[in-house]
Each structure stands twice: as structure tokens, then as C-alpha cells.
Amino acid sequence: MICPECGATDCRSRFDEFLALEFTDMGYGAVHNLTVAAYMLQHSSKLTKEGWMYERDLLREFVVEKKSPSLIRQQVKNSLDSGKRTFKFKSKDGKPVINKTSWTKTIPDVRTENAEVYCADVTAWARSVLEETETIKL
Numbered sequence: 001m002i003c004p005e006c007g008a009t010d011c012r013s014r015f016d017e018f019l020a021l022e023f024t025d026m027g028y029g030a031v032h033n034l035t036v037a038a039y040m041l042q043h044s045s046k047l048t049k050e051g052w053m054y055e056r057d058l059l060r061e062f063v064v065e066k067k068s069p070s071l072i073r074q075q076v077k078n079s080l081d082s083g084k085r086t087f088k089f090k091s092k093d094g095k096p097v098i099n100k101t102s103w104t105k106t107i108p109d110v111r112t113e114n115a116e117v118y119c120a121d122v123t124a125w126a127r128s129v130l131e132e133t134e135t136i137k138l
Contacts, residue, residue, distance in 0.1 A: 005096055006042040008106035015039050015107060018122075027115025033062055033069045034126035039107060041129050044097035049138055051089035052097040059130050063123075098136055104128045 003011045015035075022029040037059040044052050061067045091097070105128040110121040 003043075005045060005101060006103055006106045007101050008108050011039075011043070011107050014110075017112075018107070018110070021112065021118070025115060028112075028118050030115070031119045031122040031126075033072075034059070034122050037062065038122070038126040038129040041133050042103055042106065045094045046091060047097055048088050048091050049097050051091070053138060054089070056130070056133050059126060060134075063127055063130050097138065098133075100132070100136065103132060 002009055008014075018028075018035050019032075022032040022035060037055050040047060040055050041052065041059065047055065058072065061072060062069075105125045107125070110125055111117050
């Protein structure tokens, strides 16, 4: 089945496979932050408008500003607490935030043969997603 949001096949099962790899092998897990952000931006029905914009900003901090996940966690630990956050991440209606269904790179473009190749491909995918989402106005 072709995903109506990213245009790829088997994207959800591939995402689940990637999460399992990242949580069981530190080499693969090095890019976990990029995997989640890229996938969520391409599957905007899972997010609210504010959640989608937050993910895009987060991806920019990782890719462009080269901030580490630990630095980001320190910066946002209080503001992202669900009791203090001023917005919701998850969408309740399941409607896409964006109407983009054609992407230069999607999750099937990521190879898993070893951690080095995987990390390079996830990074390229994340950069591509960021570049394409930077032009989207909400």
C-alpha cells in the first residue's frame, strides 16, 4: 500500500524496524533523533500544527545548528513537560497538517546493512526533509 502522506510503501513497518534497530544497537541509535523527526514531518497527520512546527524547528537544530540530543534535552526539559507545555503534539483528528505527498527522500531510501551506512542515509533523509519543509508556510 502506498502511504498517502509520504508516497512510500511500508513506511510504518519500516519505521518500527528502524526504532527496534536504534534501541538495540548504539551505532544505529546515534541518529534516532533524526529518524523520528524526519518520519513525523512526513506523516503530519500524527501531529498538531504546533507539534509539526516544533518537530521542524527541532530537526533544524539537529541538522543545521548541529546541537546534540543531550543539549536539546537540557534546553527544553521544563518547557516540554506536558503540564507546562502550551501546545499539544499529537493530533486527535488525524488530518494532515501539510498537503505534501511527494518527497525527494523517504524512509525506504535508508539502507540498514550496517550502522555507518544507516546513519549516513538517515542523515541525508533528514536533511532532505528539512530542506523541503523549510518552504512550507503554515
